[in-house]
Every structure is written in C-alpha cells, then in structure tokens.
Amino acid sequence: MHELSVAESILDILTxxxxxxxxxxxxxxxLEIGALACIEPEALRFCFDAVMKDSLADGATLEIARTLGQxxxxxxxxxxxxxxxxxxxxxxxxxxxxxxxxxxxxxxxVEVE
Numbered sequence: 034m035h036e037l038s039v040a041e042s043i044l045d046i047l048t049x050x051x052x053x054x055x056x057x058x059x060x061x062x063x064l065e066i067g068a069l070a071c072i073e074p075e076a077l078r079f080c081f082d083a084v085m086k087d088s089l090a091d092g093a094t095l096e097i098a099r100t101l102g103q104x105x106x107x108x109x110x111x112x113x114x115x116x117x118x119x120x121x122x123x124x125x126x127x128x129x130x131x132x133x134x135x136x137x138x139x140x141x142x143v144e145v146e
Contacts, residue, residue, distance in 0.1 A: 036072060039138070040080040046140055047090050054145075059090035061144035067135035069102040069118050102135030 047059050062081075066072050074097045081095045102115045106122040107129045113122055115135075121128045 036076040036080045037084070039072060039077060040084040043081065043140060044084050044088055044090065047143065048088070050143065051089055051145075056145035057089065058146040059093045059143055060146060061094045061096065061142075062090065062140060063096045063098065063142040064138060065098050065100055065141045066138045067100045067102060068116060069132060069135040070138050071118075072138060074099070098141070100135055100137075102132065104130035104132050106130050 043062065043064075047062070051057070051059075066074065066077075077097070078095055085091055085093055102117070102120075104113055104115045104120070104122075105111075106113050106125065106127060108127045109122055109125050111124065112133065113124060113130065115123070115130060115132070118132065119128070120130065122130050
C-alpha cells in the first residue's frame with residue numbers, strides 16, 4: 034500500500050510549509066489526484082488519518098478531487114479521455130495512446146490556523 038508513503042509525504046509538505054509560513058495547525062487539505070495516478074482515494078483517506086495523528090494536521094479534513102486521464106491517440110491525431118493506463122483509444126480502439134495527463138497528485142489548497 035503506497036498510499037501510506039503518499040500520506041507521509043503530504044505530512045512532510047505540510048510541516049515544511051508550516052515552518053516557512055508560521056502556521057500552527059492545518060484544518061483542511063485539498064488534493065487533486067489524477068485518474069491514472071494509481072492512488073486509491075479511500076486507502077489514502079485511511080492512511081491520511083493515521084499519519085496525521087498527533088501532528089499539526091491531527092483531525093484535518095481531507096478533500097480529494099479526481100482529474101481525468103487524457104491521452105494522445107496517434108491514429109486519430111486527437112486528445113482523448115482514458116480511464117486507465119494502457120486503455121485503447123475510445124474513438125478508434127487503437128492501443129497506441131500516449132498518456133498526456135492524469136498521472137499527477139498535488140496538494141491544491143490548505144486551510145490553516
């Protein structure tokens with residue numbers, strides 16, 4: 034379950050930002066997770082709560098927004114929405130689709146005290 038290491042990385046980001054910005058407590062963390070990022074949102078929620086315990090984000094709310102996966106279909110010469118890595122083009126069925134978006138995760142916003 035790599036969601037545990039993802040949650041630990043989020044805590045590292047929050048801790049570093051707290052040092053540089055001077056806040057003491059995190060109330061809300063908003064994430065954007067691409068549909069192709071291979072991160073299970075419910076597993077991340079579970080790990081987030083466990084990792085944030087007794088930290089500056091203990092009890093913080095985690096909001097997750099999913100972004101679409103996108104790819105470039107060479108035969109169609111078009112950008113297409115894909116739901117999973119290695120999906121074929123939904124328009125022509127060709128498997129030659131290069132992933133162009135939807136693999137990233139980022140901390141989009143943090144509410145602090």
